[in-house]
Amino acid sequence: MEFQSFMKNMVISELEDAIGEENVSINEADRLSYGVDYYWVSRVWADKGHKPPLADVIVRPGNAQEVSKVLKIANYYKIPVHTWGGGSGSQGGALPMAGGMLLDTKRMNRLIDIDEYSYTITAETGMIFQLLEWYANEKGFSIMHLPSCLTCGTIGGALAHRGVGITSTKYGKIDDQCVSMEVVLPNGDIVNTLPVPKHAGGPDLNQMFIGSEGTLGVITKATFRMVNLPEIRKFRAFLFKDFASGISACKEITQKVKPSILRLYDETETASIIKNVIGFDKKGTFMNMAVEGDARIAAIEEQIAIEICKKYDAMDLGSEYGEKWYENKITFFYPGYTLDNPQMFGTMDTAVTYGNLESCYRAMKEAIESTYPGVRFIAHCSHWYDWGAMIYDRFIMDEPPEDPNEAVSLYNRIWNTGVRTAMAHGGVVNHHHGVGLKLSRLMKEQYGPAMQVFEGLKKSLDPNGIMNPYKLGL
Numbered sequence: 001m002e003f004q005s006f007m008k009n010m011v012i013s014e015l016e017d018a019i020g021e022e023n024v025s026i027n028e029a030d031r032l033s034y035g036v037d038y039y040w041v042s043r044v045w046a047d048k049g050h051k052p053p054l055a056d057v058i059v060r061p062g063n064a065q066e067v068s069k070v071l072k073i074a075n076y077y078k079i080p081v082h083t084w085g086g087g088s089g090s091q092g093g094a095l096p097m098a099g100g101m102l103l104d105t106k107r108m109n110r111l112i113d114i115d116e117y118s119y120t121i122t123a124e125t126g127m128i129f130q131l132l133e134w135y136a137n138e139k140g141f142s143i144m145h146l147p148s149c150l151t152c153g154t155i156g157g158a159l160a161h162r163g164v165g166i167t168s169t170k171y172g173k174i175d176d177q178c179v180s181m182e183v184v185l186p187n188g189d190i191v192n193t194l195p196v197p198k199h200a201g202g203p204d205l206n207q208m209f210i211g212s213e214g215t216l217g218v219i220t221k222a223t224f225r226m227v228n229l230p231e232i233r234k235f236r237a238f239l240f241k242d243f244a245s246g247i248s249a250c251k252e253i254t255q256k257v258k259p260s261i262l263r264l265y266d267e268t269e270t271a272s273i274i275k276n277v278i279g280f281d282k283k284g285t286f287m288n289m290a291v292e293g294d295a296r297i298a299a300i301e302e303q304i305a306i307e308i309c310k311k312y313d314a315m316d317l318g319s320e321y322g323e324k325w326y327e328n329k330i331t332f333f334y335p336g337y338t339l340d341n342p343q344m345f346g347t348m349d350t351a352v353t354y355g356n357l358e359s360c361y362r363a364m365k366e367a368i369e370s371t372y373p374g375v376r377f378i379a380h381c382s383h384w385y386d387w388g389a390m391i392y393d394r395f396i397m398d399e400p401p402e403d404p405n406e407a408v409s410l411y412n413r414i415w416n417t418g419v420r421t422a423m424a425h426g427g428v429v430n431h432h433h434g435v436g437l438k439l440s441r442l443m444k445e446q447y448g449p450a451m452q453v454f455e456g457l458k459k460s461l462d463p464n465g466i467m468n469p470y471k472l473g474l
């Protein structure tokens with residue numbers, strides 16, 4: 001929202017009074033730098049010389065009380081507020097599409113408490129997740145939220161997008177790891193969820209705010225479970241003849257043991273990404289697994305997994321390629337290895353039950369590759385549950401249209417095809433990158449009449465609709 005300069009000056013002086021002059025900026029360079037996140041469209045838009053979506057003012061509150069003051073001002077003047085953590089989100093979730101305020105959380109980065117006896121750790125949510133993990137490691141613990149964005153995403157961003165890390169098959173997703181949190185509601189009230197993750201005190205408030213993507217308030221503090229650092233982490237890689245036999249083996253493994261890392265790459269990713277990054281050059285479906293914890297239990301788990309893979313005719317590759325994968329877990333995102341402009345690409349990660357896994361993957365591949373000439377579809381499954389798995393499927397176009405408007409419109413069509421095909425085959429709109437601006441339009445299709453539950457919540461908590469407009473279908 002562009003506010004007239006007279007009024008703008010009034011609001012800015014109120015903000016400066018609330019959180020300090022040095023924490024309020026209308027500087028053009030600051031505003032520009034908050035107009036691009038990891039969303040492909042925002043990056044291509046800027047690369048082609050277009051002006052990104054600009055906030056009118058950047059605010060950097062230092063604690064929940066200051067967030068509360070900012071939201072009260074925003075609510076009074078009905079100014080949109082877009083919360084920004086690390087800006088590493090891939091869905092355009094933090095972009096200031098409605099102008100107004102951009103609230104950067106990174107000054108709120110204090111460690112509050114490590115309770116070694118209860119195995120919990122509490123911190124402010126503007127902290128980069130890696131730092132929280134290091135605090136836990138110093139005391140011999142881990143939170144085991146180890147995503148590839150560990151060093152660039154904040155605690156708040158992980159919660160707001162329902163993130164996941166590489167060891168999720170054993171330790172769960174962020175929504176399993178969070179014990180409780182503090183949230184500043186759009187009206188400025190500071191509320192806390194219950195201090196334990198399991199209870200029968202009504203619906204779970206944590207799960208209402210986890211995944212809310214800045215549309216229901218600002219998460220300012222969070223407590224997470226910790227586990228002891230594992231005594232051992234053992235890797236084992238296998239090569240399956242095809243994706244289908246790999247899926248069957250992973251399904252059986254997850255029923256019997258709890259690997260921390262379990263990643264199964266389709267034939268195309270095995271021949272491209274796996275070959276390029278870890279130098280494994282054979283045809284088939286590459287699988288990497290880690291078991292960990294108590295060395296005696298890990299050894300038994302490994303043995304059981306080996307027997308299962310043998311049953312499905314897999315070639316046992318020993319520990320070498322699994323270890324190489326782990327050493328290079330971030331290399332996958334380095335320049336030269338990762339997908340990047342000028343390529344057009346998107347990650348459609350969906351979640352499906354075992355009964356739908358292979359059919360959903362094949363249907364998405366067929367729909368995308370046959371509808372859009374020149375677009376490739378590749379996938380791996382990297383987060384497994386007792387009931388199914390996530391398909392981390394990506395589309396890639398090496399030579400997208402030069403004109404950014406044409407490119408964005410093609411990009412949106414490909415996403416529509418992919419996500420709609422996933423939903424028609426038992427998949428869901430997203431597994432862990434969130435909805436943001438990118439998938440906002442598909443939320444009603446996903447939820448149907450159930451969408452009114454979210455809409456009702458939004459209306460009651462944010463009647464002026466100031467929090468992160470155009471995101472999450474709200």
Ligand SMILES: Cc1cc2nc3c(=O)[nH]c(=O)nc-3n(C[C@H](O)[C@H](O)[C@H](O)COP(=O)(O)OP(=O)(O)OC[C@H]3O[C@@H](n4cnc5c(N)ncnc54)[C@H](O)[C@@H]3O)c2cc1C
Binds near residue numbers: 085125147161215
């Ligand atoms: C190289 C790379 C690898 C990645 N790997 C993974 C991965 O392994 N797993 C994974 O889950 N994601 C991954 N991502 C995606 C992304 O990093 C995550 O979604 C991350 O959690 C976003 O955190 P952020 O702090 O950067 O959030 P931002 O991009 O700043 O914001 C994301 C959303 O969260 C909201 N938000 C942020 N902080 C708060 C808060 N305190 N209160 C309320 N709302 C808030 C914003 O408004 C926005 O809607 C990856 C991204 C990159 C660039």
